[in-house]
Amino acid sequence: MNTAAPLVVELVVSALLVLGGVFALVGSWGLVRLPSLMERLHGPTKATTLGLGAILVASVVWFQLAQGEWTTHELLVSVFLFVTAPISANMIAKVHLHRLRHDERSESVSPAGPAPSPPGGAEWATHQAPHEGTPGDFIGD
Amino acid sequence: MIAYALAFGFAALGIALALNLWRLFKGPGVTDRILALDTMVINVIGLIVLTGIASGSGTAFEAALLLAMVGFVGTVSYAKFLLRGDIIE
Numbered sequence: 284m285n286t287a288a289p290l291v292v293e294l295v296v297s298a299l300l301v302l303g304g305v306f307a308l309v310g311s312w313g314l315v316r317l318p319s320l321m322e323r324l325h326g327p328t329k330a331t332t333l334g335l336g337a338i339l340v341a342s343v344v345w346f347q348l349a350q351g352e353w354t355t356h357e358l359l360v361s362v363f364l365f366v367t368a369p370i371s372a373n374m375i376a377k378v379h380l381h382r383l384r385h386d387e388r389s390e391s392v393s394p395a396g397p398a399p400s401p402p403g404g405a406e407w408a409t410h411q412a413p414h415e416g417t418p419g420d421f422i423g424d
Numbered sequence: 425m426i427a428y429a430l431a432f433g434f435a436a437l438g439i440a441l442a443l444n445l446w447r448l449f450k451g452p453g454v455t456d457r458i459l460a461l462d463t464m465v466i467n468v469i470g471l472i473v474l475t476g477i478a479s480g481s482g483t484a485f486e487a488a489l490l491l492a493m494v495g496f497v498g499t500v501s502y503a504k505f506l507l508r509g510d511i512i513e
Contacts (some may be wrong), residue, residue, distance in 0.1 A: 289468070297429035304436030307470055311440035314447050314463055320455050323447075327463040330440070338433065338470050342477050344487075356485035357473065360492050364466070367496040371462055374503035379455045390453040415442075423430055 292348045299341035304335030319391035320379045321398070324372050331368040338360055380407050426477075433474050440467045458502050465495030 310330025317323045339357040346352045380398060382390045384406065401407060441464060448460040469488050476484030501511045 293425045298458040299425075300429040300433045300477075303470065307440045308436040308468055309465065311443040312461060313441045314460065315432045320453060320459065323456065327459065327466065330463065331466050335466060335470050335473075338473050342473050345477050346482065350472075352483050353481065354485065356443040356482065356489060357427065360469065360473075360485065360489050362490050363489065363496075364469075367492070371496060371503070374500050374507075375455055375459055375462070378458070378503045378506045379453070382455065383447060387453065389451065390455065 289348070292344065296341045296345045299344070303334045303336075303338035303341065306337065307331055310334060319393040321376070321395075324376060327374055328368055331364055335364060364402045377407075382416045430474060430478050434471070437467050437470050437474065441471075454506065458499060460504075462495065462499045465491060465498075469495075487496075 307330045310326040310328075313326025313329075314323050317326060339361040342357045343354070346354050347358075378388060382393070383397065398407065444460045444464045444467065448457055448464070451457060460488070469491050472484050472488045472491065476482065505511050
């Protein structure tokens with residue numbers, strides 16, 4: 284480790300590392316403590332965006348200002364995570380709704396009650412054949 | 425100062441991984457387990473980046489990028505399998 288870094292750089296990188304560690308810890312703590320899956324989804328998404336974002340920015344700053352190397356791998360990782368985290372959270376929520384609809388007893392119902400239905404009498408699109416009330420005109424062909 | 429911050433980060437991510445492991449074993453639903461695995465991948469990416477800062481080498485980030493991609497594909501394929509009974513239709 285290079286110990287000749289300026290004090291300001293050390294301060295900034297240390298603050299970002301501590302921030303990232305705290306957010307990762309809080310996200311996983313929420314994963315343990317919150318009552319049902321729909322609530323539990325909140326915790327790790329914050330850990331992904333803020334926690335890992337802070338750690339990756341700390342890495343960029345450290346390698347740029349203390350070591351003199353310009354690397355963009357970290358930014359690639361954070362951009363990739365920012366793009367993919369909502370998609371995987373959406374997929375997990377879809378599986379949860381799908382299994383709730385089919386009365387899987389192991390799935391936990393939120394204290395706020397089940398998810399409200401979308402307008403038009405349809406169900407949330409998880410895995411369902413097109414039926415009356417499905418938006419779009421692909422019924423009957 | 426960096427050394428202390430790195431130690432704090434390692435400790436925080438380690439405790440976070442232990443909490444995720446608890447959720448992975450406890451469940452109760454299979455979706456909770458997918459979410460716990462996804463979060464474990466995120467925390468391990470953080471650990472790899474911290475290792476890269478600690479060792480001062482840039483080679484750790486290829487591993488982090490690879491793990492980010494493989495973790496995303498794994499989560500989505502698991503969810504897709506549970507939704508459709510198949511991964512690639």
